[in-house]
Amino acid sequence: MNFALKFLLCLDIILNPxxxxxxxxxxxxxxxxxxxxxxxxxxL
Structure with a gap:
């Protein structure tokens, strides 16, 4: 769970710009x- 959250946060940081x-x-x-x-x- 925590790893998935960190991964999604990294994706958001990369994709937000x-x-x-x-x-x-x-x-x-x-x-x-x-x-x-x-x-x-x-x-889920």
């Missing part, structure tokens, strides 16, 4: 969906 280059609504929705998927995988 790619997602936030264009600060648009679709990018923010993508990040929200990604975080929701991460939480679902952690809970």
């Amino acid at each position: 790619l997602f936030h280059t264009d600060c648009s609504i679709s990018d923010s929705l993508k990040s929200v969906r990604k975080s929701v998927l991460i939480y679902e995988t952690i809970i």
